[in-house]
Amino acid sequence: MAYPADRKYTKDHEWIRIDGDTGEIGITDYAQQQLGDVVYVELPDIGRSITAGESFGSIESVKAVSELFAPMAGEVVAVNDALRNHPEVVNSNPHGTWMIKVKLASPTDSGALLDASQYQSHLG
């Protein structure tokens, strides 16, 4: 699968798509493949502040549970409630499924993250 060029990636396999001062955060196709069938996504409450690299939730598959790490700092302004009843969309459409929206503390501060081709090489 091609990794979209309209967003940045972490080495922990999250993506963030920045639009103005807001970032949508999800996990990559590689991450969902590694996890297998997702059965629960645990997300933070709206209003919570998160710092870059901090765990903001967890994702649980039949096989394993993994932490979700924030690519950038900010305040959670929306969570994807549809994932409560349909966590499997993370498997079927990982790049079209945001988990949280964050009002970014410094929207231009994404330099440390990987772009699509860097992430692709990171996967090897």
Next chain:
Amino acid sequence: MTETITSALKKTPLHARHCASNARMVPFGGWEMPVEYSGITAEHMAVRTRAGVFDVSHMGEIEIAGKDALAAVQRISSNDASRLQIGQSQYSALTTFEGTFVDDMLVYRMAPNHFMLVVNASNIEKDYAWIAAQIREAGDAAAVDSSSRYALIAVQGPAAIDVLQPLCTVDLSVIKYYWFTHGEVASARALISRTGYTGEDGFEIFVPPATADRLWQAILQAGRSAEVIPCGLGARDTLRLEAAMRLYGNDIDESTTPLEADLGWIVGWKKDSFIGHERLREQKEQGITRKLVGFELLDRGIARHGYQVVRGDRPIGVVTSGTQTPFLKKSIGMAYVPLDLSTPGSELTIDVRGRPSRATVVPLPFYKRKG
């Protein structure tokens, strides 16, 4: 994510086939094995509704033969092997002197003085060393680790018999549950056993390694119209847990006894003696203090192996297995709990990564096939 170290891992005769079929391979008990092909949920559902095919060649086979083979098996095995007819098998414990599990196993009676024990992959060397040392006192019998002489393919699910029958020289319908026979499957000399680790009807087929790939392909070809699919260890684990079959290293080990694991039925109480029998009789008389039970998690999440059952902030038990079951669509698991919390309906609190989560004790198995 986990890095896969492939160099030191053992490979089954079907390893190349799994890789060529894009199965996801993982290390398991010293072997590199397929954990999933098309996904745990899809594979689990295939076995419950149609049939699935598993490579379980990593399992070990230890054969015991000689004039006193029965006495040797009776010494090391908790169940009563004298009740086995030729062509019959039974579930049993390989016991320590403490009455705990060296391993769990299936005991096959091949001939009056010839038995085959099917043991867990990760325990083959340990079991063989234990058995070889312990049967010396039982008379004229020798143990051989013949694991490398067998590939083992399991075909599990309601459609298993119809898929396999056209490939077989013997009538599968006359083989009863926990019985076996010899015959040819897809022109391979095979031991065909009506057993499995999924809670469904099905067969486990022991064949020479060189014939494994041909048999694997023949079964999938024969099962194509019935949508029979290859399955990995991931689905094998969710299936066995729904059926409440114990997993060595998770639910049972050298610290737990068959009585605590609620497997009193695999102890041959009428036998004179076997390794660990004094301790088990003592435990039966005095009563156990903890018991393996099934639970359903009422809160969201999965209670996994090693999570604690708590009362207040005090640990009182431990989860041994847990999953979200694809078929029952519930979060289930097994745990050792104090006896006063072991009856169905008892309420448990499980520490799920710092979050106290409610669970209720339910009868085992979670899933039982009809008919």
